[in-house]
Amino acid sequence: MRKQRGVYSLRSTRARVLCCAALCGVALLLAACVRAVTVEPAGFSGSAYGQPPASGTSDMPGSPGASGAQPPYVVALDAGHGGFDTGADALVQELSVCEQTVDLLYALLDSDPNYFPLRTRPNGEDRSIKDRAQTANDGNAQLLLSIHANSDVTTQQSHGFECFPTPPGRTHSEGAMRFALYIADRMGSAGHRLRGGNGVRFAYYNGKEKQIVDSTDDKVRTQRSFGIVERPDCPAVLVEQCFLTNPDDVAQWTGEAGCARAARIYYEAICAYFGTQPAASAA
Ligand SMILES: [Zn+2]
Numbered sequence: 001m002r003k004q005r006g007v008y009s010l011r012s013t014r015a016r017v018l019c020c021a022a023l024c025g026v027a028l029l030l031a032a033c034v035r036a037v038t039v040e041p042a043g044f045s046g047s048a049y050g051q052p053p054a055s056g057t058s059d060m061p062g063s064p065g066a067s068g069a070q071p072p073y074v075v076a077l078d079a080g081h082g083g084f085d086t087g088a089d090a091l092v093q094e095l096s097v098c099e100q101t102v103d104l105l106y107a108l109l110d111s112d113p114n115y116f117p118l119r120t121r122p123n124g125e126d127r128s129i130k131d132r133a134q135t136a137n138d139g140n141a142q143l144l145l146s147i148h149a150n151s152d153v154t155t156q157q158s159h160g161f162e163c164f165p166t167p168p169g170r171t172h173s174e175g176a177m178r179f180a181l182y183i184a185d186r187m188g189s190a191g192h193r194l195r196g197g198n199g200v201r202f203a204y205y206n207g208k209e210k211q212i213v214d215s216t217d218d219k220v221r222t223q224r225s226f227g228i229v230e231r232p233d234c235p236a237v238l239v240e241q242c243f244l245t246n247p248d249d250v251a252q253w254t255g256e257a258g259c260a261r262a263a264r265i266y267y268e269a270i271c272a273y274f275g276t277q278p279a280a281s282a283a
Contacts, residue, residue: 076136080148083126090244104263133231160193169220175235
């Protein structure tokens, strides 16, 4: 078969320009593919169908601001319980604390142009952990906060705050630890008792048995932690806001005022994590 001369010789200027444009297009496409592969950790599949204006890269542990990611930052808010799954039922119901705090934090982030909050589930609906993590990943979340509250059926004395970042040895453990420390430091400054020394701990499952270790134990373990801190393609922290079996914790950290205090602390910790200036407190 005889080939057209023009196809290979690129004699005309126009053909040359077109070809350069095509080559540049291919190069850009290749570069985009290489980048997509390098930012996507093994074992997790990101989605190309995220709705939020995720302008930056996946979150890098350490310094999101310096990694080139630009606001608005996408922050996934996970109410730890919903629908039929009401969580602990003590002096107040865990579900109400989760949803109320998420609602208040959502409002704070939504009114700050640096953030794009994303719910992992609508209020009142059951969603599996897998689905909630997938919702965060589909929305290109750069940080995830899962809100729970503790209970101790054996004694009313147990009280205080603790949180669980993505554990050591995982892709996003460093960023998650930094976020966890920002939260716990602020909880401590607000007068909350920090459990486990600094309020940050790791949780692991041996079968169905849960093992909790303090954050000083940074040994890398193969046992899985909570699904909501293992599955997201970004740093994730699960907080236990207070003990719903302790009257003082309930007075301080639940209800409209208590959840608002906690939401403000989470908001300021998110701002510290991404290096933005928090909006002035309405209170
Ligand atoms: Zn819970």
